[in-house]
Amino acid sequence: MSTLEGFTIPKTQTAAVVKELGAPLEIEKSHPVKQAADLKPGECLVHISHTGVCHTDLHAKxxxxxxxxxxxxIGGHEGVGTIVAIGENTPNSPVKLGDRVGIKWMADSCLNCEFCRRGFEMNCPEVKLSGYTVDGTFSEYVVSYTNHVTPIPANLESAAAASILCAGVTTYKALKVSNTKVGDWVALPGAGGGLGHLAVQYAKAMGLKVIAIDTGAAKEKLVKSLGADVWIDFKTSKDIVADIQAASDGLGPHAALVTAASQTGYTQAISYLRKGGTLVCVGMPDAEMGANVFWTVFKSIRIQGSYVGTRQDAIESLDIAAAGKVKVIYEQKGLDALKSVYEDLEAGKIAGRVILEVSKQ
Structure with missing residues (x-):
């Protein structure tokens, strides 16, 4: 075993635990911490300083x-912290004790199957998911995996880096597979949300023109400040399809990246997309898409699912943020505020992102 010099790993910690499906969230002050001697080869113990809160955490709960x-x-999959221990017999670890790293939705994969070799690590049959199939980042300490934690650029603050690890890499990867080029139009339903406000910025960094679709004055102000070329309020628009098409040369956007977990966002996209356009599916309502097959075929629409990103996508998305091209708009709270954050997420009240400060480092 290997422990960070001068660091003592406590026996217990504060953690937000959901004990069974649908059970209320409980903040436990004496949750056990896995000790260095108990780590398996390839595992590392990360002392969490900050973690983002994602709508996916509600689904996990x-x-x-x-x-x-x-x-x-223990939910959470947008954690940033310091490696304080690495399991014994971990050869050629790409990270070392004391490194500041990020923990993503994809906690681990085998790296050897066909999916991993082809760059679809997230679809690995042995994939582990942070805060979903293994404990996540709503705790002071979390066990993760040396091959999958992501080094954080030195000039990127931990609180901002947290959301890049899920919302950032997810939207960045979705734009990479959107079949767009510099100067193309992209529509972003849910643009003022946690994923959406980052999608606006990554799209601008990639040279795209952005149609931001959401509702409310706060979200309008936010997306315009981030560079959106057009704002459309879906509650006040009398004909949203016509408005979107009119804003993009009368032909419709070249791509739509739907980050909102709403079936409506998908059904509308087929109507307003430009011929030959791409519908990128990111938001995940457990519902049928409702895409009209006739118009999908007639307009030569491509439907592309995009499920998080690879280790390389995470590094690229962090580098773009570190270069100052993407800024996470967030409100910082303590771990004990998680229950109220969940309530605000369900009510759609959060513009941007909420970051929890878990521990001082």
Whole structure:
């Protein structure tokens, strides 16, 4: 075993635990911490300083996705912290004690199967998911995996880096597979949300023109400040399809990246997309897409699912943020505020992102 010099790993910690499906969130002050001697080869113990809160964490808590979550469970998958221990017999570790690293939704994969070799690590049959099938980052300490934790650039603050590890890499990867080029139009339903406000910035960094779709004055102000070329409020628009098409040369956007977990966002996209356009599916309502097959075929629409990103995508998305091209708009709270954050997420009240400060470092 290997422990950071001068660091003592405590026996217990504060953690937000959901003991069974649909159970209330409990803040436990004496949750056990896995000790260095108990780490398996390839595992590392990370002392968490900050973690983001994602809508996916709600699904993990309630177990309302077709893919089951494991309980009892510590949620969270946007964590930043310091490696304080590495399991014995971990050869050629790409990270070392004392490194500041990020923990993503994809906690681990085998790296050897066809999916991993082809760059679809997230689809590995042996994939482990942070805060879903293994404990996540709503705790002071979390066990993760040396091959999958992501080094954080030195000039990127931990609180901002947290959301890049999920919302950032997810939207960045989705734009990479959107079949767009510099100067193309992209529509972003849910643009003022946690994923959406980052998608606006990554799209601008990639040279795209952005149609931001959401509702409310706060979100309008946010997306315009981030560089959105057009704002459309879906609640006040009398004909949203016509408005989107009119804003993009009368032909419609070249791509739509739907980050909102709403079936409506998908059904509308087929109508407003430009011929030959791409619908990128990111938000995950457990519902049928409702895409009109006739118009999908007639307009030569491509439907592309995009599920998080690879280790390389994470590094690229962090580098773009470190270069100052993407800024995470967030409100910082303590871990004990998680329950109220969940309530605000369900009510759609959060513009940008909420970051929890878990421990001082």
């Amino acid at each position: 309630e177990g309302d996705w077709p893919v089951p979550s494991v309980h009892p469970l």
